[in-house]
Amino acid sequence: xxxxxxxxxxxxxxxxxxxxxxxxxxxxxxxxxxxxxxxxxxxxxxxxxxxxxxxxxxxxxxxxxxxxxxxxxxxxxxxxxxxxxxxxxxxxxxxxxxxxxxxxxxxxxxxxxx
Numbered sequence: 001x002x003x004x005x006x007x008x009x010x011x012x013x014x015x016x017x018x019x020x021x022x023x024x025x026x027x028x029x030x031x032x033x034x035x036x037x038x039x040x041x042x043x044x045x046x047x048x049x050x051x052x053x054x055x056x057x058x059x060x061x062x063x064x065x066x067x068x069x070x071x072x073x074x075x076x077x078x079x080x081x082x083x084x085x086x087x088x089x090x091x092x093x094x095x096x097x098x099x100x101x102x103x104x105x106x107x108x109x110x111x112x113x114x
Contacts, residue, residue, distance in 0.1 A: 001019060001023060001100075002018070002019060003020045004018045005017045008033075012035060014034060016032070016033055016034075018030075019031055019032070019103070023107050024048075025110055025111060027050045028048050028050045029049050030049070030103075031046075031047060032046055032047075033045040033047075037062075040061065040090070041061050042059070042061050043059075043060050044058065044059040045057075045058045045078070046102075046103060046106075048106075053076075055075055055076045057072070057075040057076075057078050059095070059098075061088055066081075067084070068085040068086075070085070071085050072084050
């Protein structure tokens with residue numbers, strides 16, 4: 001599922017993962033940016049790029065003024081104003097599985113729309 005992964009040290013430290021182009025229709029490329037903190041706060045940002053648009057969403061756990069600590073910024077713009085309160089699992093492995101399951105569902109939709 002992954003094409004490459006690197007730790008990015010410029011700006012906020014995060015893991016950048018490029019997803020394999022083989023999973024997507026020809027015109028789409030996608031990636032993840034993941035930040036995880038020692039206090040279990042996190043930010044997982046998924047973004048797709050194609051010739052005519054960008055599609056993104058974000059899973060978050062952090063204190064903020066706009067939502068509860070656990071929240072989701074839904075597609076297609078992942079805007080702050082559209083964020084929804086959520087309840088994420090406490091174990092990072094369960095959160096990772098949840099994110100990857102959502103991405104798998106999205107990939108299926110992309111192929112169906114093709």
